[in-house]
Amino acid sequence: MTFNAPIDLLAAFALGAFPTKTLLNFAKEQAKKRFNISAEPSQAEEPTLHKIQGQTADMIDRLSEEGLNSSEHIANADPIRLLLRTNFGWKVILDTIDQAILFNYIGQKIEQLRPIGIRGAIEMVEVGKGLVSTDPDVKTHAEQTLGLIASKLGEDEHGVRNLIQTLVADPQVGFIFSLWGEAVV
Secondary structure, eight states, rough: OOOOHHHHHHHHHHHHHHHHHHHHHHHHHHHHHHHOOOOOOOOOOOOOOOTTTTHHHHHHHHHHHHOOOOOHHTTTTHHHHHHHHHHHHHHHHHHHHHHHHHHHHGGGGHHHHHTTTOOOOOHHHHHHHHHTSSSSHHHHHHHHHHHHHHHHOOHHHHHHHHHHHHHHHHHHHHHHHHHHHHHOO
């Protein structure tokens, strides 16, 4: 269905000049006013994308346009599809997914691990590799790091070992890990 002149030109201008999200929000507000709708539906969980380091408001809006509204959505996203559908850099996409995976396991405690160099699941997998290393120096360092992680998370070492083993076995982590290795070469 098309608009009559001059509304057609105005509609075309509005679609081109304003971001889609802005137009949708405007339409929602107009509908609320017109139909006297006042209550917002409650969300099942608080938004979490802002907890992932490096996320700007523009990035969060762009991810939302793609239907990715939580860390859970990001953690399970197809990185290649994100690359094709957003203007984000490849390493940014991989890093965001990596952080989202770890955030889904430990929540806001992720902030406690950042100062010791652990920002995502890949770093935890690296600790796991160290724990099974045949090099005694690497193994000792990994054991010390495990103790530090447990301390920062307020968990016992057995729980952290289980977390690491879970991350090592996670296919999405393995996929992101392999893509990250290729991206930095």
